Structures are given as structure tokens and as C-alpha cells.
Amino acid sequence: xxxxxxxxxxxxxxxxxxxxxxxxxxxxxxxxxxxxxxxxxxxxxxxxxxxxxxxxxxxxxxxxxxxxxxxxxxxxxxxxxxxxxxxxxxxxxxxxxxxxxxxxxxxxxxxxxxxxxxxxxxxxxxxxxxxxxxxxxxxxxxxxxxxxxxxxxxxxxxxxxxxxxxxxxxxxxxxxxxxxxxxxxxxxxxxxxxxxxxxxxxxxxxxxxxxxxxxxxxxxxxxxxxxxxxxxxxxxxxxxxxxxxxxxxxxxxxxxxxxxxxxxxxxxxxxxxxxxxxxxxxxxxxxxxxxxxxxxxxxxxxxxxxxxxxxxxxxxxxxxxxxxxxxxxxxxxxxxxxxxxxxxxxxxxxxxxxxxxxxxxxxxxxxxxxxxxxxxxxxxxxxxxxxxxxxxxxxxxxxxxxxxxxxxxxxxxxxxxxxxxxxxxxxxxxxxxxxxxxxxxxxxxxxxxxxxxxxxxxxxxxxxxxxxxxxxxxxxxxxxxxxxxxxxxxxxxxxxxxxxxxxxxxxxxxxxxxxxxxxxxxxxxxxxxxxxxxxxxxxxxxxxxxxxxxxxxxxxxxxxxxxxxxxxxxxxxxxxxxxxxxx
Ligand SMILES: O=c1ccn([C@@H]2O[C@H](COP(=O)(O)OP(=O)(O)O[C@H]3O[C@H](CO)[C@@H](O)[C@H](O)[C@H]3O)[C@@H](O)[C@H]2O)c(=O)[nH]1
Ligand SMILES: [Mn+2]
Numbered sequence: 001x002x003x004x005x006x007x008x009x010x011x012x013x014x015x016x017x018x019x020x021x022x023x024x025x026x027x028x029x030x031x032x033x034x035x036x037x038x039x040x041x042x043x044x045x046x047x048x049x050x051x052x053x054x055x056x057x058x059x060x061x062x063x064x065x066x067x068x069x070x071x072x073x074x075x076x077x078x079x080x081x082x083x084x085x086x087x088x089x090x091x092x093x094x095x096x097x098x099x100x101x102x103x104x105x106x107x108x109x110x111x112x113x114x115x116x117x118x119x120x121x122x123x124x125x126x127x128x129x130x131x132x133x134x135x136x137x138x139x140x141x142x143x144x145x146x147x148x149x150x151x152x153x154x155x156x157x158x159x160x161x162x163x164x165x166x167x168x169x170x171x172x173x174x175x176x177x178x179x180x181x182x183x184x185x186x187x188x189x190x191x192x193x194x195x196x197x198x199x200x201x202x203x204x205x206x207x208x209x210x211x212x213x214x215x216x217x218x219x220x221x222x223x224x225x226x227x228x229x230x231x232x233x234x235x236x237x238x239x240x241x242x243x244x245x246x247x248x249x250x251x252x253x254x255x256x257x258x259x260x261x262x263x264x265x266x267x268x269x270x271x272x273x274x275x276x277x278x279x280x281x282x283x284x285x286x287x288x289x290x291x292x293x294x295x296x297x298x299x300x301x302x303x304x305x306x307x308x309x310x311x312x313x314x315x316x317x318x319x320x321x322x323x324x325x326x327x328x329x330x331x332x333x334x335x336x337x338x339x340x341x342x343x344x345x346x347x348x349x350x351x352x353x354x355x356x357x358x359x360x361x362x363x364x365x366x367x368x369x370x371x372x373x374x375x376x377x378x379x380x381x382x383x384x385x386x387x388x389x390x391x392x393x394x395x396x397x398x399x400x401x402x403x404x405x406x407x408x409x410x411x412x413x414x415x416x417x418x419x420x421x422x423x424x425x426x427x428x429x430x431x432x433x434x435x436x437x438x439x440x441x442x443x444x445x446x447x448x449x450x451x452x453x454x455x456x457x458x459x460x461x462x463x464x465x466x467x468x469x470x471x472x473x474x475x476x477x478x479x480x481x482x483x484x485x486x487x488x489x490x491x492x493x494x495x496x497x498x499x500x501x502x503x504x505x506x507x508x509x510x511x512x513x514x515x516x517x518x519x520x521x522x523x524x525x526x527x528x529x530x531x532x533x534x535x536x537x538x539x540x541x542x543x544x545x546x547x548x549x550x551x552x553x554x555x556x557x558x559x560x561x562x563x564x565x566x567x568x569x570x571x572x573x574x575x576x577x578x579x580x581x582x583x
Contacts, residue, residue, distance in 0.1 A: 001378060002418070004367040008246025015248070019199035025206045032205065033067040033180035034198060035264075037170040039163050040188040041075035045472045048084035050189065055085070057192040058184070059092055059145045060099045062199065066133045069146035069178045069292075073166040077151040082128065085149050089130040092147070097140040099195075126151055127173065127301050129293045146178060146292055155307040168315050171267065172304035175282045177292045181265065187258040189473075193222070201261045214252055215266030219259040220244065223325035229434035231488050232332045233442035234325040241429040243368070250365045254372065278313050279304075326473050328481055328491040328557070332442075333450045333498050335473050340376040340454020341461070347373035348462075376455045382447025385535060386505040387574070390512035393532040394575065395582035396519060400531035411531050441542050448505050449498040484557050490545040491557035499559065503567035504574070506546040509539030511575070 036058050040051045055070050074081045131147035138144050152169050154160055161168070167185060174183065182205065194200075197219070204210050204217050220240040235241075244253045264284045269275040277283050281300055290297050303309065326332045350356060353369035361369070392399045401407040419440070426436040460466040484491050492499060513536040520526045520533070549559040 001371050001374070004371040005243075007250065007364040007367040008243045010246070010364065011249025012245040013248040014245055017200040017203035019196050019203060022199055022202055022206065026202065028064065031064055031067055031202065032182050033069070033178060034063070034182045034184060035174040035178055035180040036068070036070045036184045036186060037073065037167060037174065038070065038186045038188055039073045039075070039166045039170075040081060041163070041166075042472055043076050043078040043080045046188050048078070048081040051081060052084050052088040054186060054188050054191055055147065056088060056092060056095060058186065059147065060096050060195060061192065061197065062195040065096075065143050065145045067180070069133070069148065069174065069180060071148045071150060071170045071174050073170050074149065074151045075160070075162070075166055077154070082149055082151070085130055085147070089136070089147055092131065092144060093136070093138040096144060097138045097142065101140075126153055127298065127305060129298075132291060132293050134291055135293070148173070148177065148292070150305060152305065153307045158307055158311065160307065168310070169305050172282055172309070172315075173301045175264070175284075175286070176300045176304055177288065177297055179264070179284070179286055179288050181263060181284065183262045183264055185258060185260050185262065190221075190258050204261075205263070212271055215263055216253075216255065217261040218244065218253040218256060219261070221256055221259060225327075226325060227485050227488050229432070229438055229488055231438050231485075231490065232326070232329070233435075233439040234332075235431070235435070235439075237426055237429045237431055237439070242425050247365075247368055250368065251361065254369070327485040328493060329445075330492070330494050330496045330498070331473060333446070333453075333496070334471050336446055336450035337454040337457065337498070338471060340451050341458045343373050343375045344455065344458040348458075376451040376458075378443075379447045379451035379455065382444055383452070383501070383505075386444065386448060386539060387508055389532040389535045390508045390539070391574070391578040392582060393512040393516045393529060393536060395579055396529070397582045398528045398532070403527045403530055408531075444542060445502060448501045452501065453498055480556060484555065489555075489557065490549055492549050492559045492563075493557045495560040495562045499563045500567050500570065503546060503550070503559065503563055504571045505539065506543035506550075507567060507571045508574070509536050509543055510547070511571075512536045513540050 036055075038051065038054055038058075040046050040048075051072065055072060059065075059068065059070055061068060072081075072085060128149040129146070130149055131144050133143050133146050136144045150170060150173055152160065152166060159165075171183070174180070182201065184201075201217055204214070221236070222240075223234055226234055239254075240256065247253050268277065268284055280286060282304070288297065292298075309315075326335055346352065347354075347370075353361070353366045353373050357369055358366040389399055400411060422440065423433075423436050426439065427433070431439070457466060481491055481493075513533065516529055516533045516536060520529070526533070546559065549557070550564050553559075
């Protein structure tokens with residue numbers, strides 16, 4: 001895995017756009033149209049207010065409004081979400097000119113909706129045009145972007161493929177309604193933070209050197225509300241900042257699931273090989289010459305959105321690798337468990353980088369993609385290092401060279417080399433020491449928890465024992481929880497089975513360190529067990545928040561007693577088993 005990652009160091013590229021120069025290459029009237037696709041799935045875990053915010057933030061882009069269309073996919077088919085959007089459409093008429101005139105970048109319209117909210121339970125329409133840019137004007141008389149709400153038809157007989165399915169439906173619906181050559185995909189927890197974003201994207205699309213080579217422009221995921229030292233390592237500096245530059249130099253960025261500007265043409269094969277869609281209206285060259293609310297256009301949109309449409313067509317499942325910002329440990333681990341499953345889905349599919357990728361992308365790019373696809377195998381070395389040297393130490397069995405042996409030097413060299421390099425990368429990407437420390441801790445936690453559970457889930461799913469499930473990352477904030485997060489305190493709270501191996505590792509490291517120390521004092525045999533003592537000690541320092549959560553804390557986020565007891569019992573069993581093996 002380490003070797004594979006080194007491919008990202010060979011040709012890093014850092015890019016910068018100059019939107020102020022755009023006028024020199026493309027006239028404003030020639031700007032391409034843009035279709036924005038936003039997905040939401042559940043109004044209780046993803047408050048409609050925040051989805052509305054996402055939509056409003058992109059509708060206010062500094063871009064000709066007649067070229068902008070926003071499509072919202074609601075997998076929850078929720079009357080509440082639809083209602084929020086109907087209100088948002090009215091609100092936008094006031095809000096968009098307000099932003100334009102006052103140069104506002106972001107505004108939270110929450111209070112506006114609070115006073116207007118009433119719940120309704122009527123059946124939700126599947127496709128609803130809320131704003132049409134040839135018809136709807138804002139309060140200053142300017143036309144507004146298109147705003148289209150789509151709730152997918154679900155069927156018990158065909159699989160709806162979660163977010164990937166939603167994206168596919170919106171891709172087709174947008175094709176028959178507006179067919180913009182550029183498509184932005186956004187998760188409902190993302191907001192536009194810069195009204196100039198589209199102009200920046202145009203810089204890439206107007207650059208003749210890049211235009212034909214790349215199928216998408218990936219903007220990194222940035223999160224607001226991360227606590228001071230980023231205890232859950234949610235910035236994913238390696239994934240979103242450091243490695244993408246390396247990817248770029250080798251031929252293109254990794255798709256991180258959201259904030260992607262696609263060229264629609266890219267969905268139809270390589271520049272030299274055009275794959276025709278099953279109906280001509282889905283073709284990227286198809287010109288939509290009727291207004292979006294016309295009966296013909298709507299009828300076709302309904303047709304391509306239907307849940308049976310995909311049968312007997314090549315529309316399939318697409319998986320992606322990427323990140324978001326949860327504020328409790330269980331949310332974090334669940335999210336990363338889902339990624340682990342998704343990674344193995346790719347690694348062991350016919351699109352595996354090892355088989356499919358290597359023929360098309362070359363060795364270096366294959367290596368880079370592989371370390372993502374095979375991400376869950378990190379669990380093997382991490383778990384080994386969390387238990388094996390410690391169990392051996394307890395039994396006074398030496399597994400590393402003595403200080404006096406020449407091979408001893410290899411270990412401090414590897415440890416310091418790897419950690420120093422990692423630290424250096426991290427601070428070069430504007431990280432602090434504490435952030436880095438938390439990042440490496442989360443790396444080990446992940447290796448003991450999500451990656452195992454994800455691998456297991458993948459296995460059970462492959463054997464047909466389990467069906468796939470997309471557990472949404474919660475976007476609802478619990479006050480107490482967010483207070484703990486702000487204070488940088490780990491939030492356990494729920495008795496998740498994923499906490500068991502983690503707690504076991506914490507216990508084994510502590511026990512072995514204490515027993516090792518006792519042995520050293522008794523027989524002054526530090527020479528042989530030094531490396532093991534160091535690893536256990538390092539483990540103990542890393543596990544500090546777990547001991548606190550186990551013993552000292554009384555708040556709701558402490559480690560549930562049930563988990564502590566289960567882990568203690570299993571640790572004891574492991575201890576007994578190990579003493580048989582090592583004796
Ligand atoms: O059946 C579903 C399930 C999810 N979603 C949407 O998918 C998006 C991502 O879901 P979220 O719960 O926010 O997942 P995160 O873990 O926060 O997202 C990260 O991980 C995902 C892959 O697991 C990527 O797709 C995302 O882009 C990436 O930010 C959200 O907009 C959801 O509304 C659907 O539309 N339909
Ligand atoms: Mn998310």
C-alpha cells in the first residue's frame with residue numbers, strides 16, 4: 001500500500017484559475033448551460049432546510065440565469081421536502097436579486113421558512129417544475145434559473161441503487177429537459193461557497209489543452225464546522241488535497257462523489273468513440289427546442305425517470321470513493337464502513353483497477369486507484385500491530401530484534417521515516433501538529449473498526465446473506481453532541497459493535513505496557529522487549545480518549561458499559577488463548 005501511494009509523488013500538479021481573464025476567450029452569451037443535480041434521501045436525517053440552502057446557493061451563482069438549471073432528486077419522496085422547495089421557489093424571487101445587489105455569498109434562509117411551515121401529506125408528484133427560466137421572474141424582473149423537483153418512482157421488484165440510481169435518473173431527466181453540456185453533481189449537505197465557481201470551471205472548459213482530455217473537474221470537499229484540532233480527521237487531507245495533485249499529474253483526479261463538474265459528453269464514451277444512447281433525446285447533441293414545462297418534454301421526462309426504464313438498457317451502478325463531516329464516532333465509522341464496502345465492490349468487480357484499469361490507465365495510475373479500492377486491507381497490519389506485539393510482550397516473548405542486533409535499526413528507521421513523511425505531507429497541506437496527531441489516531445481506529453466491519457459486510461453481501469444498505473450520514477445536529485464535538489471530546493454514546501475491537505485494543509495495550517514495565521523493573525530486560533514496549537506505549541497514548549470514555553466520563557457520549565464489559569471479557573479470552581499459544 002505504501003509503495004502504491006508513492007506514485008502520487010511523481011508528478012504533482014497544482015492548478016489555479018483566473019476567471020478575470022475569461023472575457024478574453026469566451027463571450028458571456030456563449031457560456032455553456034449548466035445542469036446542477038442535487039440528491040437528498042430522507043427528510044429526517046437531512047433537514048429539507050439544508051437541501052434548500054444547497055439549491056439556493058447554486059441558484060445564486062454569478063452566471064447567466066437562463067443557462068442554469070437545478071434538479072433536486074428526493075429519494076424520500078417527501079411532501080415536506082417538496083413543500084420546502086415550493087416555498088424556496090417563492091423565496092428565491094426575493095433572495096437571488098438580494099444576493100446579487102448586495103454581493104452576498106451565503107445566507108441562511110431558515111428563519112423565513114420557520115414562520116411559513118405547515119405539514120401536508122398529499123401524494124408527492126414525481127416531477128415538478130418549480131421555476132422555469134422563460135417564465136419565472138424575480139422581484140427585480142430578471143429571469144430565474146430552472147428549478148425542478150424529481151421524486152423517483154420506487155418499485156419493490158427493481159433495485160433503486162441509492163445515490164447512484166438517483167444520479168442516473170437525474171442525468172436522463174436533465175437530458176430531456178435542458179441537456180446542458182456541463183453537469184454539476186452535489187450532495188445535499190454541500191453548499192456553494194463561492195459565486196464564481198462556475199466561472200472557474202469555465203476556465204477549464206475553455207482551455208483547448210484540457211477540454212478534450214478531461215471528462216470532469218473535481219473540486220475538493222471542504223467542510224465547515226470542523227472542530228479546532230479536527231478530532232475525527234474529517235479534512236481527509238490525503239484524499240482531498242495531497243493525493244489529487246498527484247493524480248492530476250498522472251492523468252486526472254479521483255472522483256470523490258460530490259462537487260464534480262462533468263462534461264455530459266463524457267458519459268458517452270471516449271472522444272474517439274461515441275456510444276449512442278438508447279433514445280436520441282438522451283444524446284449530448286440533442287437540442288431541446290421546447291420549454292421545460294411543455295407536455296411533450298414532461299411526458300418524456302416521466303418516461304426516462306420511471307423505475308422500469310432501466311430494464312434492458314445499459315444504465316448501471318456506479319460507485320464512488322469519498323467523504324463528509326460527521327460529529328460522532330459512530331457516524332464517522334459507519335460512513336467509512338460504507339466506503340470500505342464500496343471500495344471492495346470496485347476492487348472485486350470487473351472494473352477493478354488491477355484488471356480493467358491497468359489496460360487503460362497505465363501502471364502508476366493503477367497503483368494510485370488500487371490503494372483506494374483495496375483500502376480495507378489496511379485493517380490487517382493495523383490490527384496485527386495493535387495486538388500481536390502486545391500479547392507477546394505479556395508472555396515475555398520477543399518478536400523484534402534486540403537493541404544490540406544490527407536489524408534493530410531498521411525499526412526506528414521505518415517508524416520515524418514513515419511518520420515523519422506523513423507529518424511533513426500533512427503540515428505542507430496547512431495542517432497543524434494536533435490535527436495530524438488526530439489524523440493518525442483515526443487511521444488506526446479505522447483499521448480496527450470500519451475497515452473490518454466493511455470487509456465483513458462486503459463478504460456477507462457477496463455470499464448473498466446480506467442486502468446492501470446505504471446508511472445515510474446524519475446531518476441533524478444534537479446540541480449536547482455538538483458541544484462535545486466543539487470541545488474536542490470523542491463521542492461514543494451508542495453501543496456499536498464496532499467499538500468492541502477498539503476497546504479490546506485499548507485494554508490489551510494498557511495491560512501489556514504495565515506488565516512489560518513490571519518485567520523491565522524486575523529483571524531489567526529492556527534490551528529485548530524495547531520495541532514491543534514502545535509499540536504498547538504508543539498504543540496507550542493514542543488510546544487515551546478511550547480510557548477516559550471508559551472510566552472517567554459521565555456524559556451521554558461515554559463508552560457504554562455494555563461495550564466495556566464485552567470487550568473486557570473478550571480481551572481476557574484472548575489473553576488466555578495467547579498464553580497457550582506463546583507457551
Ligand atoms: O438512497 C440514497 C442514499 C443517499 N443519497 C444521497 O447521497 C448523498 C451522500 O450521502 P451522505 O449520507 O451525505 O453520505 P456521506 O458519507 O456524507 O458522503 C460521502 O460518501 C458518499 C459515498 O459513500 C459519496 O457519495 C458522497 O459524495 C460523499 O460526500 C446525499 O446527498 C444523500 O441524500 C440518495 O440520494 N439516495
Ligand atoms: Mn454527506
